[in-house]
Amino acid sequence: MAESDVDTPAEDTAGGGDLPVALADPAYREAVIDLLAVIAYGELSAFERLVEDAKLAPSLEDKLALAQMAGAELAKVQPLVDRIALLGGDPFAAMAPFREALDEFHAHTAPADWYEGLVKAYVGDSLARDFYREIAAYLDPETRELVVSSVEDGRHSELAVDRVRRAIAADAPLGGRLALWGRRIMGEALIQAQRVAADRDALTAFLVGGVDRPGMDLAALGRMFTRLTELHSDRMGELGLEP
């Protein structure tokens, strides 16, 4: 399928002006819009949940710190929205198919206390970042740069590491509970990611590649999950928790 009205004035640009030529492929473009939309809704929903979880903060200082972590997520939404519009998509319609999976993720991982909120913020955010960075390797450079900058670490993770380590040093059973909690977040993330993959053909087709575009075969997908799991374990260790 090639769009009949694609204007390619130069070799490295595609329809709509100065977009990379890769985006002239409608299937790829559709997959990119899906990807940017799921990241955007992920950031927006993470923002909302972090603000909700900030209510559990034991002090105004901690509440502000978590709120600022939320604000950093929110600030990443607009560039994604703008990019989807530039690609000819409707940003909000594009986000709609991902709402259920992400809302379900949050509904199933609602923190019971401040420490569960911190672990979720740290582990969930890092997991999303690792995953989108893996995917970014298969994107055109412009989209890759946007995706990587959209998930970059706001350096707020110190809050979680510091508070959780101090709390479990004073309360060992809390460490056991939070370790289980971290596993649950990882499990819910996998369940919802699986669901999105099953629902969104363009995104899945992009991930596994095609004749003219490299993608991940099953072995590569397996290796990616191994890397994500290892990074998750490292992070649990950083928090002082059993992976």
Next chain:
Amino acid sequence: MAESDVDTPAEDTAGGGDLPVALADPAYREAVIDLLAVIAYGELSAFERLVEDAKLAPSLEDKLALAQMAGAELAKVQPLVDRIALLGGDPFAAMAPFREALDEFHAHTAPADWYEGLVKAYVGDSLARDFYREIAAYLDPETRELVVSSVEDGRHSELAVDRVRRAIAADAPLGGRLALWGRRIMGEALIQAQRVAADRDALTAFLVGGVDRPGMDLAALGRMFTRLTELHSDRMGELGLEP
């Protein structure tokens, strides 16, 4: 009262480095810390409430717009926190005395729907801005600049004006309800401001001035309230509502 350990190396600076000389007066400094703290907690609580109210948005686009309005409030908190610390105050301890009044304000003005939320965001935010701008006239230039920039319009008011005008054009009774709602917000704001003024001696003493520093006499306070009421009426008119 003069602090014994104030170091005044130059005429235009006061203790703690390069602070304006006005801040060498401990009573003035205390009032400034109070003022910055009430603004900071006001922004932080407005942020939380706007995110809460964004849940009422009829579309993802409107939700994002209100969330961004909230994010703009949050971004103003850190410079105030930093300034309070520079003045030798504990920013979070300084905010504590204002929590009850501001939390009460929000508890008594919880919007029942999206439009009440928009009117509250617009009217409440503007009222705070007008009030702090009035006060700013009595501040040293550095503090004044910080206060004015902390309450400047994020240009998000178009959202409220556009959405409310369109809604009442299609639903006249809504206009009547929102007009009453706007008055209620103004009333609650006055009740809580009155309460803060009664509780915080340093702030009140600063407002009414002293032998060596101009302030507001009762007539000036009255004129200020007249101006605030007029601006509030103008804004209600902009929304298409009876003041």
